[in-house]
Amino acid sequence: xxxxxxxxxxxxxxxxxxxxxxxxxxxxxxxxxxxxxxxxxxxxxxxxxxxxxxxxxxxxxxxxxxxxxxxxxxxxxxxxxxxxxxxxxxxxxxxxxxxxxxxxxxxxxxxxxxxxxxxxxxxxxxxxxxxxxxxxxxxxxxxxxxxxxxxxxxxxxxxxxxxxxxxxxxxxxxxxxxxxxxxxxxxxxxxxxxxxxxxxxxxxxxxxxxxxxxxxxxxxxxxxxxxxxxxxxxxxxxxxxxxxxxxxxxxxxxxxxxxxxxxxxxxxxxxxxxxxxxxxxxxxxxxxxxxxxxxxxxxxxxxxxxxxxxx
Numbered sequence: 001x002x003x004x005x006x007x008x009x010x011x012x013x014x015x016x017x018x019x020x021x022x023x024x025x026x027x028x029x030x031x032x033x034x035x036x037x038x039x040x041x042x043x044x045x046x047x048x049x050x051x052x053x054x055x056x057x058x059x060x061x062x063x064x065x066x067x068x069x070x071x072x073x074x075x076x077x078x079x080x081x082x083x084x085x086x087x088x089x090x091x092x093x094x095x096x097x098x099x100x101x102x103x104x105x106x107x108x109x110x111x112x113x114x115x116x117x118x119x120x121x122x123x124x125x126x127x128x129x130x131x132x133x134x135x136x137x138x139x140x141x142x143x144x145x146x147x148x149x150x151x152x153x154x155x156x157x158x159x160x161x162x163x164x165x166x167x168x169x170x171x172x173x174x175x176x177x178x179x180x181x182x183x184x185x186x187x188x189x190x191x192x193x194x195x196x197x198x199x200x201x202x203x204x205x206x207x208x209x210x211x212x213x214x215x216x217x218x219x220x221x222x223x224x225x226x227x228x229x230x231x232x233x234x235x236x237x238x239x240x241x242x243x244x245x246x247x248x249x250x251x252x253x254x255x256x257x258x259x260x261x262x263x264x265x266x267x268x269x270x271x272x273x274x275x276x277x278x279x280x281x282x283x284x285x286x287x288x289x290x291x292x293x294x295x296x297x298x299x300x301x302x303x304x305x306x307x308x309x310x311x
Contacts, residue, residue, distance in 0.1 A: 004164045005187030008112060008132060009091060010065045012036030013298055016114070016135065016166060017290075018191020019069020019093055020143065020276070021045050022265040023202055026054050028290070030061030031199035035291030038091060039064075044071040045262070048079035055087045065090040067112075072097030085109040093135060096144065100129050116168070116189075118146025118153070120160040127161045134161065135189045138169030142192050142230050142278040145169070145220065151183070158184030172280040174300025181305075192278040193297075197290040205268030207287060209234075209275050215282035225250030232275040236260060 005014035015037035017024065021044030029039030041058055043051045051068065058066055068089050070080050073096040081102040084092055092099075092106055095116040099106075106113050107130055115126040116135040123134045136157040138150025146153075150169040158165045167180035168189035180188050194200055195210050209232055219233045221240040227250065231237050240253060257274060264273025288296075 003186055005133065005166060008164060009038045011038050013294060014166075014187030015294060015298075016040065016067070016091075016093065016187065016189040017194055018141075018168065018189055019044070019071075019095070019116075020191050020195075021071065022261050023195065023200065024069065025201055026057040026061060027199050027201055028194060028197065029066050030058050031197065031290035032194065032294070033062045033064040033066045035289075035294040037290075037294050039066045040069045040091075040093060041066065042069045042071075043080045044069065044074060046074075046080065047076045048083045051080055051083050052087060055083070055089060067091030067093060067114075069093045069095065070099075071095050072099060078102075081105070084111060098125070098129075099131075103130050114166070117157065118148060120153075120156050123157045123161050123165075127163050131163060133164040133166055133186070135166045135168050136185070137189070138167075139220075139228075139230075140170030140279045141168055142218070142281075143276040145228050145230050147228070150180075154180060154183040154185050170278060170280050172278075172283050172297075174297050174302075174304055176280070177297060177301040178304040181301075190297075192280050193284060193293055194290060195277060195281075196284055196287045197293055198287060199290050202265045203268030205270060206264055206273075206275055209270075210277050210281045210284055211286065213277065213281045213284075215279065218277060218279050218281065222250075222253065224248075225253060229274070230276065230278065232277050232281060234273070234275060235271045236274065 003014045013036045017032040019040045019042040021042045024042035029041045032039035091112040093114045112132045114133045117123045136154045139145045154167045164186040166187040167185035172193040224244045260274040263269040264275045
């Protein structure tokens with residue numbers, strides 16, 4: 001496939017793997033890149049030293065382009081920003097803050113910068129700062145989310161900027177990719193579908209929860225404190241929702257959730273883990289190699305376009 005996104009990223013397919021903290025490591029990133037997409041190492045829980053090791057490991061597993069996702073609320077953000085320059089990473093995606101103070105240095109180093117946005121205002125701001133593209137992520141996505149759905153957000157972001165727009169949130173098959181293209185997106189970012197890839201190193205309990213989940217099984221907590229997060233419901237999620245109803249403060253909620261993502265990813269703790277996943281989890285029913293997932297999705301996309309016609 002040849003699109004503005006494949007040309008920008010140097011990939012076979014216009015697909016970026018989601019930068020899922022604790023989940024997206026060297027093994028998943030390399031598998032996605034080897035499968036024709038752009039794999040990401042998620043630096044959300046890392047310091048500079050850990051990220052450097054993960055980047056260097058990724059380089060031993062793939063000779064294809066890959067990127068790093070930096071959550072700008074990470075207290076080590078400045079250190080991480082320098083590491084990606086030192087290690088000559090091809091692409092950086094960002095979230096949870098503005099990358100403005102890092103963009104010039106990244107661009108001078110030849111790094112492609114793609115912030116994740118949840119509104120048209122933020123998209124325009126990122127374009128003004130020099131971003132090469134933006135990921136417009138809808139509220140269907142897993143993890144930290146905005147309030148606008150993908151169906152509504154993507155076309156408005158497309159209309160508001162001149163750089164490529166990559167759609168994210170609620171996409172897990174060829175139909176979702178086709179829908180994103182009809183909305184004007186030049187590519188897609190997919191996270192939840194790769195949770196059940198063979199190469200994803202999360203605990204088996206996490207994979208099982210995703211596979212068993214139904215369309216109605218995700219919940220959003222943290223809205224009252226301004227930090228909404230989508231997870232598959234479990235005892236921790238239901239406790240948090242109950243506390244929110246009772247008026248618990250953000251600090252009280254944070255104390256309970258501290259370390260909960262690690263408990264899900266590493267320990268498979270059914271009761272106390274935060275099993276972040278998008279609403280699309282209800283469509284996922286098997287474990288597959290990342291390459292097979294990518295090829296399956298784009299084969300389905302191409303069949304849909306041939307059958308229905310492209311706009």
